Amino acid sequence: MRRRDFIRAIAGSAVSWPIAARAQQPTNVYRIAIVAPAPSIAEMSETGSPGYAALFKELRRLGYIEGRNLVVDRYPGEGREESYAELCREVVRTNPNLIVGGTNRVVLSLKAATNTIPIVASVADPVAFGIVDNIARPGGNITGISVEAGLDIWGKRLQLLREVVPAASKAGFLASSGVWKLPHANALREAAQQLHMSLVGPPIETPIQEGEYRRVFEAMTKEHVDGVIIGDQGEHVYYRHLVVDLASSARLPAIFPYREFFEVGALMTYGASLADHARRLASYVDQILKGAHPGELPFYLESRFGLLLNLTTAKTLGIRFPPSLIVRADEVIG
Numbered sequence: 001m002r003r004r005d006f007i008r009a010i011a012g013s014a015v016s017w018p019i020a021a022r023a024q025q026p027t028n029v030y031r032i033a034i035v036a037p038a039p040s041i042a043e044m045s046e047t048g049s050p051g052y053a054a055l056f057k058e059l060r061r062l063g064y065i066e067g068r069n070l071v072v073d074r075y076p077g078e079g080r081e082e083s084y085a086e087l088c089r090e091v092v093r094t095n096p097n098l099i100v101g102g103t104n105r106v107v108l109s110l111k112a113a114t115n116t117i118p119i120v121a122s123v124a125d126p127v128a129f130g131i132v133d134n135i136a137r138p139g140g141n142i143t144g145i146s147v148e149a150g151l152d153i154w155g156k157r158l159q160l161l162r163e164v165v166p167a168a169s170k171a172g173f174l175a176s177s178g179v180w181k182l183p184h185a186n187a188l189r190e191a192a193q194q195l196h197m198s199l200v201g202p203p204i205e206t207p208i209q210e211g212e213y214r215r216v217f218e219a220m221t222k223e224h225v226d227g228v229i230i231g232d233q234g235e236h237v238y239y240r241h242l243v244v245d246l247a248s249s250a251r252l253p254a255i256f257p258y259r260e261f262f263e264v265g266a267l268m269t270y271g272a273s274l275a276d277h278a279r280r281l282a283s284y285v286d287q288i289l290k291g292a293h294p295g296e297l298p299f300y301l302e303s304r305f306g307l308l309l310n311l312t313t314a315k316t317l318g319i320r321f322p323p324s325l326i327v328r329a330d331e332v333i334g
Contacts, residue, residue, distance in 0.1 A: 029069050030289050033091045035110065036102040037077040037084075037234040039209070044074045049238060050260050051122075054275035055100075058282035064289075077106065079208030079235050081178045085109045092117060098288055100281060103234045104129045105178055107142070115141055118294045120284045122277055124148045124232065126299055128183045136298045143294040145280050147232070147272060149301040154184050154229070155191030157270050160307070161227045161255045162195055163325050164268070168226035170198045172252070174216065174243070175231035177203040188229065200225060208235040210242060217246040225252065232257040237274065240264055251317055262308040262331075267317065269308045277302070306330040 034044055034052075043049045046056035056066070064070040075091050077084055088109035091099060098118045101107040107121040111131060121144035123131055128151055132138040135146070162168055171192060179185060180203045192199040202219050204212045220228065228247060230236060236243055237260060244266050247254040256266045259273040280300055288294055309321055311334030326332055 029071060030064065030098070031071040031073065031096045032098045032100060032285065033073045033075060033094065033096040034100045034102075035075045035077070035088060035091055035106050037079060037081075037106065037208070037238075039079055039235070039238055040076055041074045043238055044076060050263075051102075051237070051274040051278040054278035055282050058279040059285065062282060062286045064286070079206060081105060081176060081206045081208070085112065088113045098285060100285065101144075104131070104182060105233075107131055111142060117141060118288045120144045120281055120288065120294070122147060122281055124184055125151055132299065135301065137296065138299060139295045141294050143288075143297040143299055144284060145277050145300040145302065147274075147277055147302055148184075149303060151184050151187035153271070153305065154188040155194075157229055157255050157257070158188060158191045158195060158197070160268065160270055160325070161229065161253065162197070163322055164253050164255075164319060165227050168197060170200060170223065170225050172220040172223065172225040172228040173199050173201060173231065174228055174236065174254075175201075175203060176208055176233060176235070177205060179203075179231055179233050184232075199229075204235075210239065213239060213242055213246060217250050217252075220252070221250050228252050228254040230254055230256045230261070232271070237261075248313065248316060253317060253319060259306065259308065262310065265310065265313055266308075267310055267313045268321075269306070271305055272302045273306075308332075310334050 036044060038044050044052050046053050066072050075087055077087060084106055092113040099110060100120050101110045102122045104123045107123050110119050119142040121142055123146060125148055126132045126146055127135060132142055173188060175185060189199050200223055202216055204216050230243060240261050241264050244261060244264050254267055256269040257271040259269060262269040284297060287297060307329045308331045309329045311332060314321055
C-alpha cells in the first residue's frame with residue numbers, strides 16, 4: 001500500500017459511513033489536507049497537540065465535523081526536512097479543496113507545488129520568507145497567520161535571556177539545519193553580534209527525533225553555553241515536554257517561543273499562543289470553503305506577545321529573575 005493511501009485510509013476513513021447516515025448529512029462534503037512537520041498522525045487531531053486540538057474544536061464549532069461533512073487527509077513530515085518537498089507534491093496530486101500548512105519550510109514547499117489550490121498557512125513572517133509579497137492583499141492562493149509579525153522578535157528574545165543571565169557571552173540556538181539557513185536565524189545572529197555574544201549550535205539533523213535533541217543539548221553543555229534560544233519550528237512543539245526537560249536537566253536558562261512550552265514547565269516564554277493561532281486558522285478555512293478567495297484575505301499579524309515567567313523552574317535552575325523583568329511580565333507562576 002502506498003504511503004499516501006495508508007494515511008488517507010486512516011485519517012480519511014470517515015468517507016465510508018453508512019448510506020443511511022450519509023443521506024442525512026449536508027450536501028457539501030469538503031476534503032482538506034493538513035501538512036506539518038509532525039512526527040505522527042496522532043498529533044494532528046482533536047486529541048493531539050494543543051494547536052491541532054484547538055483547530056478541530058473551532059472547525060466543529062463552525063459546523064465542520066469530521067466524518068459528517070469534512071474529510072481530513074493528514075500528512076506528517078515525520079521530522080524529515082529533506083522529504084517535505086516531495087510530501088507537498090504528493091498532497092497537491094490528491095487535489096483537496098484546501099490545504100492547511102504549518103511552518104515556513106512546509107508552506108514554501110506547498111507554494112512551489114501549486115498556485116491554484118487554496119492554502120491556509122501558519123508561518124513566521126510571510127513576506128521576509130518569500131511566501132507572499134503583500135500582507136494586506138496576498139494576491140495568490142495563500143493566506144493565513146503570521147505568528148511573529150516581524151523578525152525583530154528574535155532579538156527581543158535574546159535580550160530577555162541576557163537580562164536573566166547578564167554575564168552571558170554565548171547562546172545556543174536550538175534549530176534544525178534547514179532553519180539555521182532561514183531569515184530569522186540571520187536576525188538572531190545580528191542581534192547576538194550587537195550584544196557582543198556568539199550564537200552556536202550544533203544544528204539538529206534529520207530525522208528530528210528524541211535522540212537528536214539529546215545529542216544537541218549534550219553538545220551545547222560541552223560548549224558551555226550560557227543559555228538557549230529555542231527555535232519556533234513545529235518539531236519543537238511536538239517534543240515540547242522533552243525540550244523543556246532537557247533544558248532543565250542541563251541547568252540551562254532557556255527562552256521559548258510559545259505559551260504551550262510555558263504550560264509544561266518552561267522557564268520563560270516570549271510569544272503568543274498556538275491554540276489562539278489555530279482558532280484563527282479555522283476561521284480562514286471556513287471563509288475559503290464558503291467561497292472567499294485566499295488572495296483577497298489579508299494575513300493576520302499577531303500583535304499580542306506575552307512574557308511568561310516560571311519562578312519554580314528558575315529556583316530549580318538556581319537563578320533569579322530581576323525585579324525589572326518580573327514587573328514587565330504578563331504572567332508569573334510559581
